[in-house]
Amino acid sequence: MVKEIERYGIPIVHMATITTISKSVGANRIVPTIAIPHPVGNPDLPAEEELALRRKMVKTALEALSTEVTEPTEFE
Amino acid sequence: MGEKFKVLYYVNQFFGQIGGEDKAGMKPVYKEEIIEPAMGFNGLLKDEGEVIGTLICGDNYFNENKEEALSYILNVIKENNPDIVVTGPAFNAGRYGMACAEIAKAVVEELNIPVVTGMYIENPGLDVCKSIAIVAEVSDSAAGMRKALPTMAKLVKKIAKGEELGLPEEEGYIPQGKRLTVIVEKRGSQRAVDMLLARLNGEEFETELPMPVFDQVDPADAIKDLSKATIALVTSGGMVPLGNPDRIQSASAQKWGKYDVSKRDALTGEYCTIHGGFDPVYANEIPDRVAPLDMLKEYEKEGIIGKVFEYFYTTTGTGTSVGNSVKFGTEIGKELKEAGVDGVILTST
Incomplete structure (x- = not known):
């Protein structure tokens, strides 16, 4: 899906835990995530820290979208 | 066996014996005759089926006037109502492959008639039609015609008679990206260990899950603001x-x-x-x-x-x-x- 959407010329960032798959299927902007059942969250953290974590990860994703890349790139 | 099943054949200007690159701009025509390679193909069907006619179109015409070409071609096919349509084989010819693929796709989707074609694995037309038509895997040049036609004829016979196709590698067609459930004797863990042992011993083994080949998309431009x-x-x-x-x-x-x-x-x-x-x-x-x-x-x-x-x-x-x-x-x-x-x-x- 990532690739087909990007084919329209829209930058897309893939937030995924298994980044090797993300890379092999051809995502160009990748943000590694926490875990498969909760990619952008962490139930082990206190609520506030979890929100801060998610906030930071989404910020990273937005930064990825506004960064030029020439090949599959991970943003952390 | 009762009546013979009817096959309608599509080829480009070159295989249609019209001419080479100079005739690539020709509009589609329909001939109620059998032209090579449909002739060789017809022979392979024996008394089970027959080619009823050949559609011919220039590669450039088709790709530059896709809608007009397709509309004529679909009309002819509709009027003649064949049991199955065969296009190509296109080998690794890009424009011809795209034509074979676009026709295959339109015929299956709009007329609900099955299509068999033949392509080299890297033909750009392959992705357009492989999931919807049966694409025989053929070599990259017309030198492979003699091998391609029997494979395609066998596929056509099975499909036209309503028989179920076997696995792609058994039947010689390109995998359609479908997964089927099959019953096997040994359970997965045994098969996996067998494979591992074969590998360690340097013997041949065949993976049950070949890694798909993915194409790449150029990264889109970043958001400016x-x-x-x-x-x-x-x-x-x-x-x-x-x-x-x-x-x-x-x-x-x-x-x-x-x-x-x-x-x-x-x-x-x-x-x-x-x-x-x-x-x-x-x-x-x-x-x-x-x-x-x-x-x-x-x-x-x-x-x-x-x-x-x-x-x-x-x-x-x-x-x-x-x-x-x-x-x-x-x-x-x-x-x-x-x-x-x-x-x-x-x-x-």
């Missing part, structure tokens, strides 16, 4: 409104859904996951852990981004075929493009 950008949120994490109104499958998804989130501050509260590939406890507690609408909305309020796109797109990633994923991505991407979305965040579980 986030504060003016519309960002869409997409997930393959199976996040849907409570009750799953569109009945999106929990595995091997056949469809995607889109939901208006313009008035929401978060997914939490009215969403849950129907994804069958992970423990849903944490996702159902706080759905934004899978698709972070909450943070995107915060960034929208703060003016970091211009806008969160009004629709949230979702499907289930687990077990979903590459074919369907491509289809979903194409359909969703088209909507996003038309809506002027500037960037997309897609989360996967």
Whole structure:
């Protein structure tokens, strides 16, 4: 899906835990995530820290979208 | 056996004996006669089926006037009502391959008549039609004609007679990206150990799960000004409104859904996951852990981004075929493009 959407010329960032798959299927902007059942969250953290974590990860994703890349790139 | 089944054949100007590159601009014509390679093909059908006619079109004409060419070709096929249509083989010829593929796709989709064609594995037409037509795997040049025709004829006979095809490698066609359940004698763990032993002993073994070959897409240009950008949120994490109104499958998804989130501050509260590939406890507690609408909305309020796109797109990633994923991505991407979305965040579980 990532690739087909990007084919329209829209930058897309893939937030995924298994980044090797993300890379092999051809995502160009990748943000590694926490875990498969909760990619952008962490139930082990206190609520506030979890929100801060998610906030930071989404910020990273937005930064990825506004960064030029020439090949599959991970943003952390 | 009763009546012979009817085959209608499509070839380009070259194989249609009209001419070479100088005739590539010719409009499609229909001849109620059998022209090579349909002649050799007809012989292979023996008394079970026969070629009733040959459609010929110039490669350039077809690719430059696709709609006109297809409309003529589909009309001819409709009038003659064959049991099956054969195009090519196109070997590794790009324009011819695209024509064979586009015709195959249109005939199956619009007329519901099966199509067999033949292509080299890297023919650019392959991706257009391999999931919908049966594409015999042939060599990269016409020198392979003598081998290609018997394979195609065998496939045509089976399909025309309503027999089930075997596996791609047995029948000589290119895998369509479908998964079938088969019964085998040894269980998976034994087969895996057998394979491992064979590998360690330097013997030959055949993987049961060949890695698909993925093509690459050039990275899209970065967003220049986030504060003016519309960002869409997409997930393959199976996040849907409570009750799953569109009945999106929990595995091997056949469809995607889109939901208006313009008035929401978060997914939490009215969403849950129907994804069958992970423990849903944490996702159902706080759905934004899978698709972070909450943070995107915060960034929208703060003016970091211009806008969160009004629709949230979702499907289930687990077990979903590459074919369907491509289809979903194409359909969703088209909507996003038309809506002027500037960037997309897609989360996967």
